[in-house]
Amino acid sequence: MPIANHHSSVPVIVDEDKCIADKGCTVCIDVCPLDVLWINEETGKAHMKYDECWYCMPCEADCPTDAVTVNIPYLLR
Amino acid sequence: MKINDIPVIETDVLVIGGGTAGPMAAVTAKEQDPGLNVMLLEKANVKRSGAISMGMDGLNNAVVPGHATPEQYVKEITIANDGIVHQPALMAYATRSFPMIEKLDSWGVHFQKDETGDYDMKKVHHLGTYVLPMPEGHNVKKILYRRLRRNRVQIENRYTATRLLKDPDGKIAGMIGVNTRTAEPIIIRAKAVIMATGAAGRLGLPTSGYLFGTYENPANNGDGHAMAYHAGADLANLECFQVNPLLKDYNGPACAYVTGPLGGFTANAFGERFIECDYWSGQMMLEFFKELESGTGPVFLKLDHLAEETIQEIETVLHTNERPTRGRFHEGRDVNYRQRMVEMHISEVGFCSGHSASGVWTDETGATTVPGLYCAGDMASVAHNYMLGAFVYGQICGESAVEFVKSRSEPELDEDFIIRELERIQAPMKRADGIPPEQMEYKVRRLVNDYLQPPKVTKKMEIGLERILAVREDVPQLCARDPHELLRAMEVQSIIDCAEMAARASLYRTESRWGLYHYRVDFPDQDDGEWFYHSRLFKDEDGQMASGKRPIADYLVSLGEEKDAYRKMRVQKAANE
Numbered sequence: 331m332p333i334a335n336h337h338s339s340v341p342v343i344v345d346e347d348k349c350i351a352d353k354g355c356t357v358c359i360d361v362c363p364l365d366v367l368w369i370n371e372e373t374g375k376a377h378m379k380y381d382e383c384w385y386c387m388p389c390e391a392d393c394p395t396d397a398v399t400v401n402i403p404y405l406l407r
Numbered sequence: 408m409k410i411n412d413i414p415v416i417e418t419d420v421l422v423i424g425g426g427t428a429g430p431m432a433a434v435t436a437k438e439q440d441p442g443l444n445v446m447l448l449e450k451a452n453v454k455r456s457g458a459i460s461m462g463m464d465g466l467n468n469a470v471v472p473g474h475a476t477p478e479q480y481v482k483e484i485t486i487a488n489d490g491i492v493h494q495p496a497l498m499a500y501a502t503r504s505f506p507m508i509e510k511l512d513s514w515g516v517h518f519q520k521d522e523t524g525d526y527d528m529k530k531v532h533h534l535g536t537y538v539l540p541m542p543e544g545h546n547v548k549k550i551l552y553r554r555l556r557r558n559r560v561q562i563e564n565r566y567t568a569t570r571l572l573k574d575p576d577g578k579i580a581g582m583i584g585v586n587t588r589t590a591e592p593i594i595i596r597a598k599a600v601i602m603a604t605g606a607a608g609r610l611g612l613p614t615s616g617y618l619f620g621t622y623e624n625p626a627n628n629g630d631g632h633a634m635a636y637h638a639g640a641d642l643a644n645l646e647c648f649q650v651n652p653l654l655k656d657y658n659g660p661a662c663a664y665v666t667g668p669l670g671g672f673t674a675n676a677f678g679e680r681f682i683e684c685d686y687w688s689g690q691m692m693l694e695f696f697k698e699l700e701s702g703t704g705p706v707f708l709k710l711d712h713l714a715e716e717t718i719q720e721i722e723t724v725l726h727t728n729e730r731p732t733r734g735r736f737h738e739g740r741d742v743n744y745r746q747r748m749v750e751m752h753i754s755e756v757g758f759c760s761g762h763s764a765s766g767v768w769t770d771e772t773g774a775t776t777v778p779g780l781y782c783a784g785d786m787a788s789v790a791h792n793y794m795l796g797a798f799v800y801g802q803i804c805g806e807s808a809v810e811f812v813k814s815r816s817e818p819e820l821d822e823d824f825i826i827r828e829l830e831r832i833q834a835p836m837k838r839a840d841g842i843p844p845e846q847m848e849y850k851v852r853r854l855v856n857d858y859l860q861p862p863k864v865t866k867k868m869e870i871g872l873e874r875i876l877a878v879r880e881d882v883p884q885l886c887a888r889d890p891h892e893l894l895r896a897m898e899v900q901s902i903i904d905c906a907e908m909a910a911r912a913s914l915y916r917t918e919s920r921w922g923l924y925h926y927r928v929d930f931p932d933q934d935d936g937e938w939f940y941h942s943r944l945f946k947d948e949d950g951q952m953a954s955g956k957r958p959i960a961d962y963l964v965s966l967g968e969e970k971d972a973y974r975k976m977r978v979q980k981a982a983n984e
Binding site: 331332333360361362363364365379380382383384385387388391392400401402405406407 | 451452454455456457460461564565587588615616617618619620621624625626656657658730731732735736739740840841842843884886891894895
């Protein structure tokens with residue numbers, strides 16, 4: 331069966347100017363219970379790769395540079 | 408030793424799940440015998456995993472001397488759970504509850520104290536006083552993590568267990584699983600296994616339609632329930648679903664245990680109180696559901712009558728603890744506790760002994776029906792266990808497992824079983840096209856909502872079961888593009904197992920019990936003659952899902968004249984009104 335690409339707006343925003351993932355930081359990626367934050371291979375910064383968020387906030391609370399914001403997922407907003 | 412070129416990892420005690428009960432179990436095992444190898448395996452990262460990833464705002468069931476006795480607690484929970492409890496397990500919790508609070512206090516977990524230094528207990532339950540606020544409870548996970556490091560527990564993050572292993576005698580022998588980032592399999596031989604994988608929280612579909620907008624941390628998807636079932640363990644009272652009163656759409660707690668003692672309450676559209684007690688029970692949920700569906704519905708959290716400083720106190724707790732994005736949610740909708748009531752709704756269904764009573768059968772030693780396998784926390788069957796119960800049963804399981812491994816030689820592994828399981832794990836990534844896990848999960852969870860959500864109707868549940876079994880037929884078409892999708896593909900297979908268990912358990916008990924949790928419209932009455940039993944669900948000798956009855960152990964505490972207290976939940980209107 332063929333598979334389509336499915337677009338969705340994701341709730342976790344990473345400020346790329348503040349994010350230091352390209353310097354080796356993986357704090358937000360490590361603490362996510364759903365493992366949805368990954369390094370964006372083009373920019374070297376963290377980004378939300380999978381739309382599977384519990385809006386629980388460890389990524390935002392533990393980020394050392396205040397680069398992460400957790401919004402409420404659109405369907406719940 | 409290697410199987411299919413995969414090295415077998417050896418340990419004495421293996422703990423699966425690093426949320427609340429798991430770390431306590433692992434630390435306890437090391438405290439008991441520092442010479443043992445104790446491994447803690449976690450699907451996410453123990454620093455922030457499980458139901459309390461952002462901490463907890465209070466203990467819901469604390470038995471503190473001077474405020475309540477273990478006997479009073481056992482009685483209250485027995486009544487709240489319509490008599491179907493294993494009182495020896497409740498009593499083991501109740502007597503260890505206070506020593507555990509003191510242990511956590513000594514580790515640096517802060518509980519609210521009054522001006523004399525006594526624990527500041529609040530009454531939320533119908534009969535007794537058991538709620539202990541912890542407004543600074545956001546650091547629980549950090550404190551647990553420090554203890555794990557200090558006691559040299561070996562931690563393996565980002566591995567999900569997929570099946571338990573048994574030796575030829577039927578004793579536990581370890582587990583097999585897979586790395587969630589690399590898809591590399593892992594085989595662990597262990598002399599005892601403690602499972603603490605949390606609730607089955609991805610069973611029903613939230614009304615928002617967002618798969619991960621569940622009440623439970625969605626990492627808790629019922630893997631442990633499915634693994635215990637496949638290992639031949641008994642599950643108990645699965646038809647006693649978890650259904651909770653929550654902030655609508657946000658789907659997090661409102662939270663009566665925080666707001667109730669400060670004057671907030673659950674109200675109907677006219678701002679009137681309609682339930683006498685906000686403690687979560689099936690009976691309370693039935694009244695909640697009736698009000699929701701009635702002409703005076705829907706249901707709201709009412710705080711707009713409170714003083715400014717009280718509201719500020721509530722906001723500080725609710726917006727920094729447990730589910731801190733609550734504040735952001737209200738902000739987005741321009742909802743302010745001062746100005747209007749907040750709309751509430753009921754959660755999707757799940758299995759969770761933390762709030763109800765369903766789970767893998769465990770006795771007062773944390774033992775399941777498989778020798779060497781122990782369970783603690785939201786997945787174990789001890790009723791109304793909450794966070795403190797997870798800590799206490801983590802401790803009990805840690806002690807029991809250490810005792811079990813003393814006389815245990817190296818377990819023999821079933822290589823054929825392991826090879827078949829490796830094939831099951833590897834299958835979804837070998838398929839280039841097929842059905843993505845997200846679609847299969849949406850479908851099965853939508854069926855749970857359509858056919859199994861109470862009020863339960865026999866014919867609907869039979870159709871639901873048939874449709875769920877049809878989804879199971881599609882499993883060979885599951886495909887995963889990367890290791891992350893493989894994790895979801897393994898999870899959806901557990902979700903299908905749990906959905907089938909939910910349907911069969913609900914069909915088996917032909918009565919109504921636990922208020923809304925098992926409200927069967929075509930069997931509306933509680934039938935103690937036929938159903939004063941735990942229901943069992945297990946895999947029979949032919950590998951089929953089977954049901955049965957387990958007698959209720961003799962009560963240690965009799966219920967006396969308060970036995971029907973939880974049947975009188977609805978506020979009675981005065982005759983002249």
